[in-house]
Every structure is written in C-alpha cells, then in structure tokens.
Amino acid sequence: MTLMRALLGAAAATAMTASTAMADPAIVFDLGGKFDKSFNEAAFGGATRWAEETGGKFREIEMQSEAQREQALRRLAESGSNPVVMTGFAFGNVLSEVAPDYPDTSFVIIDMVVDQPNVRSVVFNEHEGSFLVGMMAAMASESGTVGFIGGMDIPLIRKFACGYAQGVKSVNPDATIIANMTGTTPAAWNDPVKGSELTKAQIGQGADVVYAAAGGTGVGVLQTAADENILSIGVDSNQNYLHPGQVLTSMLKRVDNAVYNAFTDGPGLETGFRVMGLSNGGVGYALDEFNAELVSAEMQAAVDEASGKIASGDMMVHDYTSDDSCPALTF
C-alpha cells in the first residue's frame, strides 16, 4: 500500500513538474493562523518578501484542524510545489511519515527536527533572544518582580521561559520571576481571556513587566498590561506597535528569514539541521519608534554587550530542551 502510494505520488509529482516549468514553493501555516500577529505572521512576511523581490508566486495553506496536516502536505507535494515549508513543531510526526514518499520534494520544517534526507530542520535559539529581553525586563522593572506567560505547556515554551529567567537573574539576582502557562491543550494558544486574568494575577503579585510567549493568548496579555499601565514584552514578530509606549520590546524570532532563505534556495535546497541564533541573526529584540522612549541607552548598551558575548560563545545561555531542566526557574 505504501509502495503503491509512493509510486502514484511520484508519478503525479513527475507529471506536475513536467507541466510547470519551474516549481513554485509552498508554505503551510499552523493552527494559530496566518495573521496571528506573531509566529505564523512572521513566516507569511518572509514568504511575501520573497515574492515581492523575485516576482515569484507561492502556494499557501492554513491548517484548520489537526486532521488536515498530512492531507495538506501530500496535496502540496503531489501538485509539484517545491520546496514545501511548514511552520510549527506539530508537523514533526506527520512529516517524518510523508517525506519518504516524496523523495524529489524538499521539505523545510521550522521549530522541529525531522531526520529525513529531503528535510531541512530549522530550529531557533529562542533562549538566547529571551535572555536579552529578560535583561531588559529586569532593568525596566521597579518592583524587582517580573512575569512570564506561556501558551501551551510544551518544552519549547519552557525554553523561552528559562532563557528569560536567566536574563532577569543576570541583571538582578534577587529578582522574582513568576511563570504561568495558559494550559495544556492547543486551546491555550487562543484564550486571551485567561491571558488577561493571568496578567492581573501576576500584577497582584507585584509584577510590573510581563513577557508573553503565547500566540493569540498574548494579545490579551499585552492588552491587559496596557490597561493596567505596566510594561509587556511581545514575541516572535515585532509587536511593539500594538500598544505604543507600553510594550517594552519584542523577542524577535526571525521565522521570516528562515522562510525567505528556504524559498530563495529553491528546489533541491541543502537539507539537514540548521540552528538560527544570535550569531546568525535568527533571534533578537525589537527596537523601533514605538518603544524608543522605554529603552534607555544604558539598557541598550548592556543588552548589546551580552548579545555580542552570546554570539561569540563567551557566554552560554542554558537551553531547557537540552536536559529538561532550568537553573533559574522551576516549573
């Protein structure tokens, strides 16, 4: 059955590539949706940038349910799209089954490692970027208490929290870090009401800077932080503009660069494992006209110095996913 499917798939793929002179790349967005103001939107931005610069076209699919993942990947591969880029760790299992069936198609998965010859796995050093915004949070905080609100409780989000906590502690070893996760199901990415209540609970405990790594839930966190006049930190995309003057900064995860590079490399791109960190511009913090007043020169100097040290390897930030533990924070 698998062989049959593989043959049919391969035949379909050849037929399609024969008819189209040049294969168009494709991108699959995860459940958060293309306009989540965060992770997926960054990916969409990268794809759009590629299209504008090259005049090329790309295909896109937005996931509506868990069940569509395999179907979407197979449909894109069979219709000749190459490379096929997908955003999100949740594609991991599906891709490791689908990829061997389409050996001529290149796949790129972001945020997950899939060990197949035709797959490029892009992972980010989120802990490094989170470390930097953690430093800024500690410097901006007057109460010495800062908060973290994660989305779904998965190792990736703990990695954000852990890097953040280390950054906070590096500036102020006595600081208190309150970390909450919104939930344990995918619904935790889209529960702004709970995000708001968590923010209020953290404010009640004295937090005056809150870092949200929670997808759509983060919209509620940033909103409440602005309503209650404390500072917040956005994630993935630059979210400073959402509440000008009240978002301290955003931890940038350059998903757009990962997508842009994949599209530029085109079919037959170099596969394997890729890490995007501070050293190669994969993560960073956002500075623009909306938060210029909040970030002092002293703050920026300290963060840039740390950034340089981490990039050159002089300073190590512990990665939660390397040993499932965090020296600066208990979950």
Place this chain on the structure above:
Amino acid sequence: MDFLTLIQVLDSTVRLATPLLLACLAGLFSERAGIFDIGLEGKMLVAAMFSAAIAYTSGSVWLGLLAGIASSMLLSGLHGLASITFRGNQLISGVAINFLAAGMTVLVAQSWFGQGGRTPSLFGGARFEPITLPFADSIEPVPFIGPIYSELLSGHSILVYVALFCVPATWWILYRTRFGLRLRAVGENPAAVDTAGISVIGLRYAAVCICGVLCGIAGAYLSTALQAGFVKDMTAGRGFIALAALIFAKWRPWYALAACMLFGFLQALALRPDLIEGLIGIPVQVQLLDALPYVLTVVILAGFVGKAIPPRAGGEPYVKER
C-alpha cells in the same frame, strides 16, 4: 493567604464566573423548556465576534451588544427551527451550531477586516469600561468592608451586574410568573400543557429566544468588556463548563449562581499556583484545578451527591397525538 490577596482572587472569580453564569442561565431557560442546548459555546462565540465587529465599525459598544445578541438569537432560532419545528435531534443541532460558529466567525471576520479572523482592537467608547460604584473611593479606607466594596464589588463592567441581576430575575420568572410555570411544565410534560390549550411550540421558541439573548450578552462580555476585540475560538470551552455548571446546579437559578462562582473560583485559583502551595504546603498541578469542574459534575451525575434529574421531557421533540 492574606485578606487582600483573597480579595484579588475573588475579584478574578467574579470576572471569570460572569460569562459562565450568563451562559448557564441561558441553558437553564432552554433546558427547563425541554430543549437541550449544547450550542451555548457556538452562540457565545458568534456574539463575541459580531459585538466586537459592530462595536469597532460603529464606535458604540451598545450597538455592538445589540448586534451580538441579534446574531446569537439567529443561531438560537436555527436551533429552534431544527429541534422544535422539524423535530430533529437537539444534540446534533447543537453540535452543528458549534461547528458553524467556529468556522463562520473566522470567515466573516477575515473577509471583513482581513486580519486573520480577528477584529481590530477596540478602544474608547467601543469597549465596556469598568464602573465605579458610588462612594467606592470614600469607603475604601474602612477596614474589611472597604476593600470588599471598592475592590470586589465595584470596578466591574456593567454586564457583570446585569449577569448578577439575571439570577433573581430568572428565579422570579420561573417560579413566580404564569409564563415560568408553563415553561417548566413544558419541559416536564408538554402533553399536559397542550391539553390546557397553551402552545407548546410557542413556549419552547420563547425559551430558546431568551437563551439566545443571554448567550449574546455572555459573548459580548468576553470580547468587549474583558477583552478589546475578538480572537478566534476565544470562548475556549466556557460554554461547556457552563453546561457542567447547569447540571451541577440541577437546573435551579440560585444554585447556578453558586456553581458558576465555584467553577470561577477554581479557575481563578488555578491562576495562582503559589497560593495553593502556600496553603497546603505541596505544589498542586494546575491541570487538576482546571479539571475539577468536570470531575465534580461527573460526581453529581453519578449520584454521589444527591441526584441530578434533568427535565423529564428534555431532548424529546413534542409530537401532538392524533
């Protein structure tokens, strides 16, 4: 846990319990009239979307509220049409409404605003602002009563007070008016009501309409009072927790208030794992608290604590004997 922290947790409880309470009372009207409604979630979602969208485009939160109620009533009407007029399966119709709402809200918001199925952020008059009750500031310094009044009771949006007012109103309508008596009767023994010359169909439609209004307020509360805009699937299962609260309350209004406050309190407590650890000395998994409403409901349903008997004619379409 000191007193002020307790007030904070209770304050959070009130905010979290309000949408549950409104949805629970909505379900109470519908189910007391014999129409099971698992589409509470979908109706809240639609109302949340339309109230945020209209509040944004018109700049008036009140118009938004009306739009939310209207959209929720439309879905209620659909449920009524399927389950009362066409005598379809009420559970299936409810499930269909949930799916319809989940898909439709994102679709409409996307084609309307092009922001990926969310509405733009609301500000100013397009949001329900917190109301400060009279004398809240002057009473605040009074020990004990001061914080309770100024922090816990004051400073919520008007919809919270509407929801709380709905509890005695529901009790009065159900137990002290002719309409209420007939409504309860139609859920227990529609044939008797019919024999008395009262329209079963009309009563059931009325109940379903009230259900739509209350769900509409609940949805509008989520997107225009608690939040400043709609995000897809933002109800996050609150309609189902409200159903659980309804069973927990055994279909009675005052008990519904207690059940929703209890469930709201559990949710609020889950936001403060540090407090629980401080109280009992060991860390408790947050998931346990999140699951408690369902566990409690199952315990009640299984008959360990009293017995939960639903309205006898619930779930059955009424067919006139010929």
